[in-house]
Amino acid sequence: MKKNLVVYLTAGYPSAGMFLKAAEVAWDEGVDLLEVGLPFSDPIADGPVIQAASQRAIRSGVDFDRTMSLARRLPPHLARVLMTYSNPLFVRGWPLAFSEISRAGFSGCVLPDVPVEELLPLISFLPENFYLTPFAAPTTTGDRLNLYATAARGGAFIYLVSLRGITGAALGGAAQSAELERLISGLRRVTHAPIYVGFGVQTGRDAARLAAHADGVIVGTAALRALALGIKPFARLLRELRTALF
Amino acid sequence: MAQLGDLEAGYRRVRRDRGFTRELAVLQREYAGRPTPLYFAERLSAESGARVYLKREDLCHTGAHKINNCLGQALLARRLGKRRIIAETGAGQHGVATATVAAKFGLDCVIYMGSKDVERQAQNVFRMKLLGAEVREVKSGTQTLKDAMNEALRDWVTNVETTYYLIGSVAGPHPYPMIVRDFQSVIGFEARRQVKPVAAKGPRAIYACVGGGSNAMGIFYAFIPTRAELIGVEAGGTGSRPGRHSASLTRGRAGILHGSLTKLLSAPDGNVSPVHSIAAGLDYPGVGPEHAYLQRSGRARYISVTDREALAAFHRLTKLEGIPPAFESAHAVAGFLKERRRYRKSDVVLINVSGRGDKDIPRLFEK
């Protein structure tokens, strides 16, 4: 079965033009979902690469409005979700923020600083055909799995963090794969929502291994690193990942 | 989230455990030097026109109230079977207190500190290293306390099985604000007992400085059911523009940072604003969520004083009483001096002197 490839890019990084060009390349290379990062000053779930990209984007003036206008210029058929932290949306007011994000063409929102328990009360603010993605991790306990089933509605995927740590960290070995497999089968018992594995995926080999039991992988740090080198290395990485995922 | 659940469950277990309470009480007495005195500041009283009592947290081991919380949480960490302790620090006071208890309990210790603070507080960095802690410099963001906290949180999610995160104030995700408040509340419970002989009806007002809010929560908590007016004093810095102060309660708005919904200094786009204070320990853009609650409910009142007012209060207390307060604590003194006309001669006012000024004296010497 074909696995989905999700690629993360920070809005407006390394420049507005390069960001949009990278999105074109992502569409051409068969990326299934683009995760667009609205940069936040205090990205606690992110490693040094995404932190640096966020800071640079903020300094160049990328904020909520600018991210929405960039999103409107993405390849029209490329599916997209917005990744950010709670405060930029909270200060706008949740309902207004979600409806603006939805109108800019995003199908959902990924908020790594909002645990699934806190996601549930936000569901009532969502516009139609818009979802919030819950995060699961190796430390997620069995008694919380039902919450994921409740939260992952409206076409949401579940973001499964591959490791104990932050974006860009080093992947573990066989023990990690076994742990993920257990967690995935636990989630499958309670929900049909697709499960994408992210954090630490660098190569096609990583992608193939982590996708074995999931429905797809999410690549962020490696994508930004490649993009910082240029469009060509970025396209090469996407091709490698795409091939590895059939 | 699961870890926070485990932490809360573990904490609720030890709170019911007599052995734990006894062990902590012994440490507070014999190691930290509690109870700290409630001292009648005679000359300050004569000058200001109220009966002013100072709660002497500056006399605690390591020189500030931070040790109260560190002893409690280090005992908790040990009960939870964690061998490694991490913490964030701004001024270095919480870092020093954490490194101290880690040395005492034989635990590994890593302290995260923003590059700017490492530079400004070189002496405390040296102290932490003497105590056997590893100090990791944080170069991201604004390179101050909030960034140190970001980095400590990143470490914690990476090493969660082995590591206890010892947060230094009543901030961060639940259950931390509750745990830190409880361990600091010893300040207020002592003060309530100590003030009784001189003010049968209790004090008229209590002043404390507010950074994250732990010393203020610590002295306020026992007095919440009383008639005492509770006043938190924030850092007004050098002006009201963003980046010139760190007065989250008096100038901030509702926001979410480090797992708390509270008052926050943030820009209209939601990014956290840079902050400033002459007192490095007040340099935090958020504040403990319980203070935001006390403010909203009207039970406590919050004001701010400028760097200059705090500095003047530092000199006043030093000259009148021979007690140089930490620059943080000088804000509490300045808050009282600013409002002294509200009080009559017979009114009893408590000021929490959260720490001693030794760490700040080199800065005065440089100028």
Ligand SMILES: Cc1ncc(COP(=O)(O)O)c(C=O)c1O
């Ligand atoms: C002496 C002293 N007082 C106050 C504070 C501020 O912290 P809090 O508001 O949590 O008491 C600090 C922090 O470093 C401190 O060292």
